Amino acid sequence: MLFLIIKRIFLGLITLFIVSLITFIGTEVLPGDACTTYLEREAYGAALEACYKRLGLDIPAYERYLSWAYNVIQGDFGYSLSGQMPINEVLGPRIKNSMVLASAAIIIGIPLALILGIITALWRDKLPDITISTITIFAMTIPEFISATLLILIVAIWLQWLPGIVIVPTDVTFFELLPNIILPVIAIAMIMTAHMARMVRSSVIQVMATDYVQMAILKGVPYWQMVFKHVLPNALLPAINVVALTIAWLLGGVVVTEVVFNYPGLGRLVIESISNRDLPTVQALAIILASIYVSINLIADLMTLMLNPRLKSLQIRK
Amino acid sequence: MEISKISEEKQKNLLSKVLEVLKTMASRPSGFIGLSILAFHILLAFLSPYLAPYDYKAIDPSLMLQAPSSEYWFGTDSLGRDVFTRTIMGGRTALTITFFGSIIALLWGGLLGIFCGLVGGKIDDVVMRIVDAFLSIPWILAMLLIVSLLGTSTEVLIPALGFFYGKGIVRVARAATHDVIAKDFIVSARARGHSNFSIIWNEIIPNVRDAILVEGAMRWSWMLLGFSSLSFLGFGVSPPTPDWGLMISNARGLMSFAYWSVIAPIVGLSSLIIGINLTADAFAKALGIDRSTKAPV
Numbered sequence: 001m002l003f004l005i006i007k008r009i010f011l012g013l014i015t016l017f018i019v020s021l022i023t024f025i026g027t028e029v030l031p032g033d034a035c036t037t038y039l040e041r042e043a044y045g046a047a048l049e050a051c052y053k054r055l056g057l058d059i060p061a062y063e064r065y066l067s068w069a070y071n072v073i074q075g076d077f078g079y080s081l082s083g084q085m086p087i088n089e090v091l092g093p094r095i096k097n098s099m100v101l102a103s104a105a106i107i108i109g110i111p112l113a114l115i116l117g118i119i120t121a122l123w124r125d126k127l128p129d130i131t132i133s134t135i136t137i138f139a140m141t142i143p144e145f146i147s148a149t150l151l152i153l154i155v156a157i158w159l160q161w162l163p164g165i166v167i168v169p170t171d172v173t174f175f176e177l178l179p180n181i182i183l184p185v186i187a188i189a190m191i192m193t194a195h196m197a198r199m200v201r202s203s204v205i206q207v208m209a210t211d212y213v214q215m216a217i218l219k220g221v222p223y224w225q226m227v228f229k230h231v232l233p234n235a236l237l238p239a240i241n242v243v244a245l246t247i248a249w250l251l252g253g254v255v256v257t258e259v260v261f262n263y264p265g266l267g268r269l270v271i272e273s274i275s276n277r278d279l280p281t282v283q284a285l286a287i288i289l290a291s292i293y294v295s296i297n298l299i300a301d302l303m304t305l306m307l308n309p310r311l312k313s314l315q316i317r318k
Numbered sequence: 319m320e321i322s323k324i325s326e327e328k329q330k331n332l333l334s335k336v337l338e339v340l341k342t343m344a345s346r347p348s349g350f351i352g353l354s355i356l357a358f359h360i361l362l363a364f365l366s367p368y369l370a371p372y373d374y375k376a377i378d379p380s381l382m383l384q385a386p387s388s389e390y391w392f393g394t395d396s397l398g399r400d401v402f403t404r405t406i407m408g409g410r411t412a413l414t415i416t417f418f419g420s421i422i423a424l425l426w427g428g429l430l431g432i433f434c435g436l437v438g439g440k441i442d443d444v445v446m447r448i449v450d451a452f453l454s455i456p457w458i459l460a461m462l463l464i465v466s467l468l469g470t471s472t473e474v475l476i477p478a479l480g481f482f483y484g485k486g487i488v489r490v491a492r493a494a495t496h497d498v499i500a501k502d503f504i505v506s507a508r509a510r511g512h513s514n515f516s517i518i519w520n521e522i523i524p525n526v527r528d529a530i531l532v533e534g535a536m537r538w539s540w541m542l543l544g545f546s547s548l549s550f551l552g553f554g555v556s557p558p559t560p561d562w563g564l565m566i567s568n569a570r571g572l573m574s575f576a577y578w579s580v581i582a583p584i585v586g587l588s589s590l591i592i593g594i595n596l597t598a599d600a601f602a603k604a605l606g607i608d609r610s611t612k613a614p615v
Binding site: 011014015016018019022023026027137138141142143144145146149150152153157251252255256259260270271274275277282285286289290293294297 | 447448450451452453454455456457458459460462463466539543544546547550551553563566567570573574577580584587588591592595596
């Protein structure tokens with residue numbers, strides 16, 4: 001058991017190491033370096049040299065990678081080019097804002113997805129399933145920027161219930177932020193819920209078809225007792241991993257949603273730093289987003305390990 | 319003589335199989351709707367230049383933001399361009415780029431996955447680690463970086479999208495290969511002394527083809543989503559090319575008084591993506607593959 005956990009953490013760290021290599025090599029191999037891309041046409045003479053000095057681009061690449069990686073491990077991402085301030089200071093409030101958005105969407109999305117998934121599975125091919133499944137297909141296929149734009153058009157412009165665009169400073173307090181995040185949270189939660197509900201549905205349907213559930217039915221176990229005692233524990237376990245992968249995949253969609261609502265989070269920082277050609281910040285963002293992805297997956301794997309009785313006994317037998 | 323007969327029969331089988339799959343797909347209402355939407359969009363992409371009533375790039379300040387009328391069916395946008403013309407032409411670039419992108423993704427992802435699944439061992443471990451690492455970089459960050467450094471031309475976008483959406487196929491192809499590799503016919507092909515290449519070509523590909531094709535169809539819809547997101551963010555198609563993502567992003571600032579210029583491209587893009595999705599789902603079901611339990615990675 002412990003060995004499995006350590007192995008998973010180790011694999012996650014290796015993945016992050018490769019990500020750091022990829023981003024570093026990527027920004028290195030692609031034409032232009034941080035200074036020439038940032039300064040563009042003014043990239044010559046004293047300005048260029050000063051920039052090289054400041055970023056330490058005058059030393060060999062592998063040494064730069066080592067010192068960069070060393071600093072990153074200690075939590076220091078260096079200086080942003082456009083803001084002329086430490087990347088950590090830029091990132092701090094952004095991470096907080098994005099966390100608020102993502103956790104609100106997850107808190108709404110996961111229970112809702114469970115309920116919808118179970119309903120659709122138990123009433124398979126009946127009216128509730130057909131209605132909900134059709135809605136989920138629409139919700140999960142339509143791009144984030146379209147659902148977000150439609151939400152703004154309908155709720156903010158036509159009905160005028162909520163502000164359509166977030167106009168707050170980056171370091172806003174939580175309660176000032178609250179009314180502003182309702183629409184973005186709905187936009188993100190909608191897609192997330194749709195994806196997860198679909199997986200819960202098929203997982204429950206698979207378990208309903210197994211021998212032990214059929215046996216329980218034949219034994220005369222009351223329907224709801226069977227659902228809660230036999231079906232759900234077995235159906236939700238494999239769903240954990242898939243849900244984690246989905247949340248991680250939706251990171252990309254969060255970026256787009258933040259841009260639509262002008263939300264001051266990590267996603268908008270991605271666009272801003274890429275538009276400003278601020279490669280040090282882009283590298284930092286790549287590492288941070290990849291770590292989020294890796295840790296979500298790691299947590300899901302660990303949860304599956306903890307909750308799965310079969311894996312436990314497997315380890316004892318070994 | 320014998321061999322040519324067999325290969326002829328094989329071809330006939332392939333054609334009849336394709337027809338049969340299409341028939342099964344269309345027999346469900348969702349599959350039929352999906353196929354019709356997709357066919358409509360593909361037809362529109364080919365015919366729209368001839369159908370368009372106006373020039374898609376003709377700017378006329380005196381016609382700015384006109385409401386839909388009998389003359390301009392979907393109204394005009396902030397530069398006085400006809401929204402109907404731009405909407406029916408708005409899918410061409412996206413469809414072309416993502417179609418070729420998906421083919422690239424299928425080819426490299428499928429072949430690498432099969433190779434890794436067959437060879438196993440150290441090479442497999444290393445490649446899968448790298449694929450995992452690429453999977454953990456959000457697609458949007460990677461695509462934006464590539465596009466902002468190399469430009470938004472078609473020659474950059476197709477390989478970049480093809481590369482980034484192929485990494486998930488590697489996993490699927492590898493898993494499908496693992497499923498067939500222990501079967502008797504592979505063992506006997508090995509025993510007959512066939513090379514790896516011959517085993518891949520003659521034994522594995524026919525058996526994993528369905529799984530990979532289904533994955534590729536799914537990728538197509540995600541790639542379309544990704545590409546339109548890029549366009550929406552201003553990193554995809556460059557103006558004045560008509561493109562739904564770009565049209566939505568240009569029109570949304572004015573949608574409080576000119577909703578038509580944002581609704582038309584939204585309907586266009588949503589219907590195409592839903593069409594591809596329904597088709598891919600029906601395709602998977604027709605081939606007997608359940609992919610609803612998979613995460614969209």
